[in-house]
Amino acid sequence: MSALTKLKADIAKAIKKLTGQEVEPKTLTLSSTRKEFEGDYTLLVFPLARYFGKSPEEVGKLIGEELKASSTVVDDYNTIKGFLNLSFAPEYWTDTLTAINTTENFGKGAPKDKRVMVEFSSPNTNKPLHLGHIRNILLGWSVSKIMDAAGYEVITTQVVNDRGIAICKSMLAWEKWGDGITPENSGKKGDFLVGDFYVKFNTEFSKEYSDWQTSKEAEAVFKNQNEIQDKAKFFDEYKNNYFNEYSKLGSEARQMLLKWENKESETMELWKNMNSWVLNGFDQTYDKLGVHFTKSYFESDTYILGRSIVEEGLKKGVFYKEKDGSIWVDLTDANMDKKIVLRSDGTSLYITQDIGTAELRYKDFNTEKMIYVVGDEQEYHFKVLFEILKRLERPYASDMYHLSYGMVELPTGKMKSREGKVVDADDLINQMTLEARANAEEKGIIDGSSDKERNEIYRKIGMAALKFFILKVNPKRRMIFNPEESVDLQGQTGPYIQNAYVRIKSIMRKAEGTYDFNDISGYKDFNSHEKNLITTLSSYPNTIQQAAEEYEPSAIANYVYDLAKKYHKYYSEIRILGTEDKSARNFRLALSYSVAQILKSGMDLLGIEMPERM
């Protein structure tokens, strides 16, 4: 039991003694005292005044007096209006620090005996990962780390969309214009190579389309409609119809998809090859980002799943059949629409697949809780999916969450990979490392280490800047990313937090062998920074639980920044190694050590590594 929980129990006891009223300790509001006031923690007495029938100020005095007499934690008190400010005994601070210092993995929650799956990334195999994926991947990875720290057992997965018309476009373009090029013979990263052909297809297709627009056939199409008068505007919107009805390239791509579905060997061969190039490229990017998956699922395996569950649901009466044979679910009573779950020709849809994959994962891993990290444009889809699974009475249906996040846009608008208008993940990662290096070289620090070590440090700093930049923001917010304005390395950033850690590491190296963490109790004259830091440290476990409950990496990011900021301030005012009094010096080193541990641990929850020097 932490000292604060004990204090709350003491307060409840005091109230009981004074009024006879039973109060649930956890309903008490206890927060750290604002720095303008005297005291360490503050109890809000407004809500308690009614039990006493006296003014909040008087009530504060009564409780304060009682606590001073009965609680071992409380040394003194003062009241201002309805705020009861409590000052703690010196032992509280040293004991708390020692407890933090000696607890292994301080902050980690007790095992919850529940397995949670986090699905994220889920890329298409026709182009490289881009900035949008980065937000997804960082969120997913961080949430999985946070869940783990909160006490869950975590499984990470991705569903790779490796089939469909998009990949056929790349395949077709490679066949037509590729001239046998491969990642091996060209030295180009596989996902970029395939992505180039995807763009190539689309530029060729656009050419074909604009040529067609002057043909008689096109004239006729335009005349046969009278919804849009402006010709250019009409053809702008007609592009998809053209692809499906008139385009030569479109028909070739569709034929390729048909061949793939019929598993024709030549097509399968090409498909397998190109997919392996892309997946290989993805693995390199994942490595750089430091993420990995317990298991990857492939849509080419899962796209037919879900049908048997639909059949089962039909029998149960959850679904119904239309005259044409298509199967539907009516969700109007849950304030949603009717939704098709199986086509009239018996084939699966996106939602059918998702029903099937959920079931498959449950069977594979026995996950009773599932988190899907997917963009907010799919909110409705997941609302429907979760409702369907509930009606099908799946055992995991009660604990499903769609972690939805806002789109990442460029200043010029949305990214369009078809037009090659994207910020590639790899480019961004490299750019960040270069940025970190340029910054370091300008400052002329990090000397004495080898090139290899230095590059490793630059990588860690660059990645920290990028990851923190993205994770500190509430996922729901849309974000506009300007590649021209580089990500900051100063201020509220990843490197700022790394710097606090590095400073401590430097102190610890210098102090090596000259201190004893067990000998701190002689120190009693704590300054406000020290109390403040210990208070912040002791709230770490709570922060983790809250971040897990709310699926909110930004809560951790803000916490870690706050801690680093407080430490930087402390560092600038107190000369730790120069402390004369022995137990004070030990205390300060112990405190610094704990701060470093928690900074490292918290950053790890964001997927950010710490350098030992920078």
Next chain:
RNA sequence: GGUCCCGUAGCUCAGCUGGAUAGAGCAACUGACUUCUAAUCAGUAGGUCACAGGUUCGAAUCCUGUCGGGAUCACCA
């Protein structure tokens, strides 16, 4: 049109289970490196918390409505 998300300093964002005078960073200006790493610290300046009502001893926070931005409402994924 229905539903959901967002709106806080010039910019990027915290704060939202109601509590004391709304906080950071960036950008601007001023100061601090012979002293544990200045990717730091201290300071100046910057606010009708989109707007209007309501609940409350107390509202950026809760409720209702309005406005602005975005998403979504396919036998696409």
